[in-house]
Amino acid sequence: MSRVDIDAVVVGAGFAGMYTLHRLLQDNFKVRSFEAGDDVGGTWYWNRYPGARCDVQSMEYSYTFDDDLQQAWEWTERYAPQPEILSYANHVADRYELRPHITFGTRVVSAHYNEESSFWILSTDGGETLTSQFLIMATGCLSSMNTPDFKGIDSFKGETYHTGQWPQEGVDFTGKRVGVIGTGSSGIQSIPIIAEEADHLTVFQRTANFSVPAHNQLLDEEFIEDIKATYPEFRANNRQMMAGFGSRNERHEDSVLDADETLIQERLEANWQRGGLGFLGAFGDIVIKKEANASVAEFVRNKIREQVVDPKVAELLCPDQVIGCKRLCVDTNYYKTFNRDDVSLVDVKEHPIDEITEKGVVTNGKEYQFDAIVFATGYDAMTGSLLKVDIRGRKGQTLQDKWAAGPRTYLGLSTYGFPNMFTISGPGSPSVLTNMIVSIEQHVNWIRDCLMYMRSNQHQAIEAELDAEDYWVVLANDIAGQTLFKSCNSWYLGANVPGKPRVFMPFIGGLPTYAEICDDVAQDNYRGFTVE
Ligand code: N01
Numbered sequence: 001m002s003r004v005d006i007d008a009v010v011v012g013a014g015f016a017g018m019y020t021l022h023r024l025l026q027d028n029f030k031v032r033s034f035e036a037g038d039d040v041g042g043t044w045y046w047n048r049y050p051g052a053r054c055d056v057q058s059m060e061y062s063y064t065f066d067d068d069l070q071q072a073w074e075w076t077e078r079y080a081p082q083p084e085i086l087s088y089a090n091h092v093a094d095r096y097e098l099r100p101h102i103t104f105g106t107r108v109v110s111a112h113y114n115e116e117s118s119f120w121i122l123s124t125d126g127g128e129t130l131t132s133q134f135l136i137m138a139t140g141c142l143s144s145m146n147t148p149d150f151k152g153i154d155s156f157k158g159e160t161y162h163t164g165q166w167p168q169e170g171v172d173f174t175g176k177r178v179g180v181i182g183t184g185s186s187g188i189q190s191i192p193i194i195a196e197e198a199d200h201l202t203v204f205q206r207t208a209n210f211s212v213p214a215h216n217q218l219l220d221e222e223f224i225e226d227i228k229a230t231y232p233e234f235r236a237n238n239r240q241m242m243a244g245f246g247s248r249n250e251r252h253e254d255s256v257l258d259a260d261e262t263l264i265q266e267r268l269e270a271n272w273q274r275g276g277l278g279f280l281g282a283f284g285d286i287v288i289k290k291e292a293n294a295s296v297a298e299f300v301r302n303k304i305r306e307q308v309v310d311p312k313v314a315e316l317l318c319p320d321q322v323i324g325c326k327r328l329c330v331d332t333n334y335y336k337t338f339n340r341d342d343v344s345l346v347d348v349k350e351h352p353i354d355e356i357t358e359k360g361v362v363t364n365g366k367e368y369q370f371d372a373i374v375f376a377t378g379y380d381a382m383t384g385s386l387l388k389v390d391i392r393g394r395k396g397q398t399l400q401d402k403w404a405a406g407p408r409t410y411l412g413l414s415t416y417g418f419p420n421m422f423t424i425s426g427p428g429s430p431s432v433l434t435n436m437i438v439s440i441e442q443h444v445n446w447i448r449d450c451l452m453y454m455r456s457n458q459h460q461a462i463e464a465e466l467d468a469e470d471y472w473v474v475l476a477n478d479i480a481g482q483t484l485f486k487s488c489n490s491w492y493l494g495a496n497v498p499g500k501p502r503v504f505m506p507f508i509g510g511l512p513t514y515a516e517i518c519d520d521v522a523q524d525n526y527r528g529f530t531v532e
Contacts, residue, residue: 004119006030008134008451011108011389013098014042015089016138016424016440019063022096023448029455032132033102034124040102041089042140044082048166049186049374050193052082055277055330056435058219059227060245062088064235065441069095071228079216079276079330103128110390111135113419118461118532120420133460134451135421137386141432144384146497147375148181151355158360159372163190164379171372173197179361179368181353182376183209184491185329190376192333195343202368203338204348204361207489208319210300211329215275242510244430244438249278256283256292268299280324287324287484297323307335316347321488327432381491382427382505383407393418406494406503410464410472410528411518413443419463419532422447427505428476432492434511442511446518450526461532468528480504 010020013035024031037045054061058075106126120135145164163186178198183205195201237247267282285292301318308314351364360369391399394417409415412429424443425431494500521527
């Protein structure tokens with residue numbers, strides 16, 4: 001093969017894929033995108049479960065690259081519901097005329113690097129084969145569903161749903177006996193709403209989770225105008241935050257351990273009343289020191305005890321791990337839902353689910369019978385969607401082999417042995433620990449600049465060096481080791497998927513530091529990369 005069809009293939013048309021497409025088209029790169037779904041939106045296309053909404057506030061969870069766009073779009077709620085985010089994604093696709101460049105309903109099934117010509121040969125499940133100089137994986141971090149391999153799972157005669165692939169037409173649970181398995185963000189958001197509809201809801205909980213109130217509300221005009229009047233400055237301030245959002249939240253850097261009990265309670269109560277992920281900003285060391293974490297975790301447990309009438313149920317809902325170690329959840333009426341007569345909680349920690357039968361779920365010798373089972377069991381996060389594609393780099397090495405002991409990248413953007421391939425918000429980048437859209441923009445802008453550099457210097461291939469990758473893996477691991485993030489079984493560590501290597505996947509050094517390193521690498525002629 002000596003002919004290259006296009007400059008870049010972008011896999012995925014969620015927020016990462018759409019912005020990549022837009023940015024590269026602007027610079028006249030010949031680029032195409034392939035998307036498994038029938039439309040744009042990525043995670044917001046698939047996650048249509050009841051109550052799905054973003055836990056980053058709407059005025060922040062949106063593209064920043066075009067002031068006209070951010071001035072034109074009207075968010076209606078503090079936390080945007082899924083249908084509104086999906087409308088926004090559609091608006092973006094139309095506004096920048098992206099659809100003609102996207103092949104929908106089509107998966108890229110393989111991508112093999114051709115060393116002789118330095119390009120990728122791709123094939124799709126639609127039977128198309130094409131060659132491209134660059135391969136840009138915008139496949140999302142939470143899009144490969146995890147459905148545990150429960151014994152008898154296929155024998156259930158009722159309806160089954162996974163929160164991550166909810167039917168487009170919605171589901172009516174009225175009059176039905178429903179079982180929900182899983183109490184992560186998806187379970188915690190959907191359980192209160194399913195409870196309102198169902199005849200009876202049974203929740204199977206393996207690990208109790210910490211959740212803070214969303215205090216979701218309609219946005220008032222004054223607030224919107226205030227942000228819009230200073231949007232560029234607001235965005236710039238957010239980019240200086242560790243997580244790329246929350247510059248208007250109250251944030252303290254002092255230690256819980258230096259504060260007296262009154263101050264601790266005051267701060268935590270104020271943050272609880274404000275609601276949202278900013279709760280953990282009450283002190284600087286909540287996710288760093290175990291002793292600091294303990295009093296914050298106990299504060300939330302007491303809030304759970306206040307809300308849940310039955311003390312036994314309340315204790316079961318009280319998490320025993322470190323707070324913030326698993327992704328903090330943001331809810332509306334979650335804990336109070338367990339006060340309803342038609343909702344029961346079943347602990348499957350001590351007695352795991354034994355099997356799924358024709359009629360329902362068996363645990364601890366008891367069969368719970370259902371008309372519908374909802375799997376809110378999460379994702380094979382960060383690597384799942386990448387490893388689903390048969391990606392082969394130099395010497396035919398598969399990405400699966402390369403990452404058999406866990407993902408290895410340089411900057412979360414590139415991996416040794418796979419030239420001209422980039423991952424957007426991939427493992428080793430701040431990604432899921434940040435406002436995803438801000439991280440996506442940072443990655444896409446970096447990749448676009450890199451492609452411009454390659455084009456203007458007539459370079460053919462760029463590849464992370466092994467030393468640079470080793471350095472990055474050690475650095476990312478060391479920083480994570482200085483926190484409490486490795487202390488519990490979270491999907492950040494791959495611990496939710498049986499057999500997945502236990503490696504802390506995101507880069508936890510904060511977005512500003514990370515972006516500075518990426519810029520510095522680029523300015524230093526792509527230090528740590530071999531350019532041919
Ligand atoms: O998935 P999860 P999710 N038997 O992995 C349980 C983002 N998100 O879809 O904790 C019994 O968190 C599992 O138990 P355990 C957000 O970043 C954002 O809820 O592993 N239970 C857990 O309770 C979030 O963190 C938003 O012990 C089993 C649950 O299933 C991420 O997506 C909304 C089991 C899975 O929870 C993932 O959230 C939704 C088994 N065999 C999602 N296997 C917002 O923006 C798994 N579980 C608000």
